Amino acid sequence: MLLDHGERILTASEAIFRGTGTKLSGKVAGIHWHYGTRSHAPELTAGYYNTRFRDGYLPIASMFARHGVIFNFTCIEMKDWEQPGDAQCSPEKLIKQVILATRKAGVPLAGENALPRFDQDAHNQIIRNANLRLPEDSGNTTVEPMCAFTYLRMSQHLFHPENWRLFVSFVRKLAQGQATSNSWEQEHRDTDKFVHAGGPMVQEAAALLH
Incomplete structure (x- = not known):
């Protein structure tokens, strides 16, 4: 059926x-x-x-x-x-x-x-x-x-600073098709660039979800 x-x-x-x-x-x-x-x-x-x-x-x-x-x-x-x-x-x-x-x-x-x-x-x-x-x-x-x-x-929890940092890293790895072979320090630096670049957008989205 x-x-x-x-x-x-x-x-x-x-x-x-x-x-x-x-x-x-x-x-x-x-x-x-x-x-x-x-x-x-x-x-x-x-x-x-x-x-x-x-x-x-x-x-x-x-x-x-x-x-x-x-x-x-x-x-x-x-x-x-x-x-x-x-x-x-x-x-x-x-x-x-x-x-x-x-x-x-x-x-x-x-x-x-x-x-x-x-x-x-x-x-x-x-x-x-x-x-x-x-x-x-x-x-x-x-x-x-x-x-x-x-x-x-998408929820307020996603935009919690640490959750968002992990999510940005996840999206980058998923796009690459696998977990990166970079060191923790390098991965943190690379992720930071995207986190800071999207800061205003994230704050706006989090505010709308209140």
Whole structure:
């Protein structure tokens, strides 16, 4: 039913936006709860027919590929060990499954963070996942990283001086495709340039969010 609905929506979207140069993307929820169980009940409840014996994301990725739609996935910042142990969550394994499905289907992948995170650990996890290599790549050097990333979300917390400094550094590293090899001192100096240059804009944005 979910795939049938997707076909109807994407067919209509193609007809509306054809020839406009608009990039379409489809959001797929990162339902990682009980991913480690045989049944994957939360995913099934949401309509994603993904179990231990069936890949539920490859059909979605293939549908997006047929319609030229970007596959947009969430929970990119999450790590397995951060989740409640008794819930058998595994966002990391889920992300790897989705990345593999998009590569098999030949569809671009975009990402989002699920929670408002401002710490460097979350930023580094996003960078790793945005450029993740899988054993199934078999040495393929042409594997594309995520085509886009949406950082959620703008708030007063983001514009706290230390959070903003970390965010500026994160954006620079994400644009470069990996964590920089610069020393801490050099990275701090480089980030400082952007922090100070954007100071007035940041103050204005923070004031508007009050």
